Amino acid sequence: MAVDWAALSEAYKRDGVVHVPGLLNPEQFDAALKSWEWSLANPTAMNAPNLKRDGSPLFYADSYHPKVMEGYRDMLEASPIPEACARLWGTDPVWFIYEQVFLKEGGDTRRTPWHQDGSYIPMDGDDVAVAWITFEPLTKEDSLEFIPGSHLGTVYNTSKFDPKDETIPHDTSLPYPNLPPIEAEKHKWPTVSWAVEPGDVIFFHFRTLHGGAPTRPGQRRRTLTLRFFGEHAHYDPKTAKALPNFPEMATRLKPGDTMRAPGFLQLHPKVGARAPETAGA
Ligand SMILES: O=C(O)CCC(=O)C(=O)O
Numbered sequence: 001m002a003v004d005w006a007a008l009s010e011a012y013k014r015d016g017v018v019h020v021p022g023l024l025n026p027e028q029f030d031a032a033l034k035s036w037e038w039s040l041a042n043p044t045a046m047n048a049p050n051l052k053r054d055g056s057p058l059f060y061a062d063s064y065h066p067k068v069m070e071g072y073r074d075m076l077e078a079s080p081i082p083e084a085c086a087r088l089w090g091t092d093p094v095w096f097i098y099e100q101v102f103l104k105e106g107g108d109t110r111r112t113p114w115h116q117d118g119s120y121i122p123m124d125g126d127d128v129a130v131a132w133i134t135f136e137p138l139t140k141e142d143s144l145e146f147i148p149g150s151h152l153g154t155v156y157n158t159s160k161f162d163p164k165d166e167t168i169p170h171d172t173s174l175p176y177p178n179l180p181p182i183e184a185e186k187h188k189w190p191t192v193s194w195a196v197e198p199g200d201v202i203f204f205h206f207r208t209l210h211g212g213a214p215t216r217p218g219q220r221r222r223t224l225t226l227r228f229f230g231e232h233a234h235y236d237p238k239t240a241k242a243l244p245n246f247p248e249m250a251t252r253l254k255p256g257d258t259m260r261a262p263g264f265l266q267l268h269p270k271v272g273a274r275a276p277e278t279a280g281a
Pocket residue numbers: 100102112117130132144210212213223225
């Protein structure tokens with residue numbers, strides 16, 4: 001199916017989220033799934049304990065593996081996703097930041113609380129994107145929800161993902177307002193979501209409010225998210241002063257500095273020489 005990148009780029013800039021059906025061919029989809037499986041087989045020390053199954057529904061997430069390139073490099077280099085980011089932004093180049101995997105299964109798992117990734121990621125700017133890839137088909141009702149245009153509005157504080165009150169911040173020291181109670185006041189917030197088929201990719205801006213996609217008994221959801229930045233992106237420490245795989249970020253960069261650092265893997269346009277084996281150096 002021909003993709004109208006001009007229309008999608010316009011929508012990305014306006015809404016901060018787009019759905020690209022069938023972007024990954026079966027080979028690229030399998031490669032993405034193999035990377036997800038690598039992450040599950042190689043959990044980080046911090047999140048490995050959360051994989052223990054005790055009969056209760058599992059909502060597992062892991063990210064920032066220091067050796068991510070071992071499981072991701074070949075997949076990333078053969079993926080159409082970096083070029084898609086460039087088309088959405090209208091600029092080159094595209095650098096990889098980090099991966100995140102999700103697994104929800106084993107009963108009623110809770111909705112992912114409403115949040116903005118940009119409250120946690122020490123970067124901001126026009127040219128940033130999360131690529132959300134789900135390996136199970138999802139109905140619109142079971143899919144992730146977004147608030148279109150929210151990337152142009154307020155940056156809210158983080159969420160502690162506290163089931164009692166999802167608006168409680170994870171980092172109370174930040175000078176940002178608490179998240180509003182979006183789920184309780186849904187009528188005030190126009191949302192968008194899409195049914196997802198294997199091979200589809202949803203792209204969203206770091207500041208786009210998103211949440212949802214619970215699973216019910218008998219359902220499983222395996223999801224991979226990949227994060228990228230480009231030409232117009234700057235260092236913005238917020239809660240994370242540095243990325244775990246780029247610890248010198250806070251000392252090498254000042255807030256507002258254009259985001260450039262050796263070691264982030266440039267994926268588009270392709271460069272000849274292979275960068276180091278970590279995402280940040
Ligand atoms: O897939 C999910 O449940 C959450 C995804 C998400 O919040 C993210 O990728 O930032």
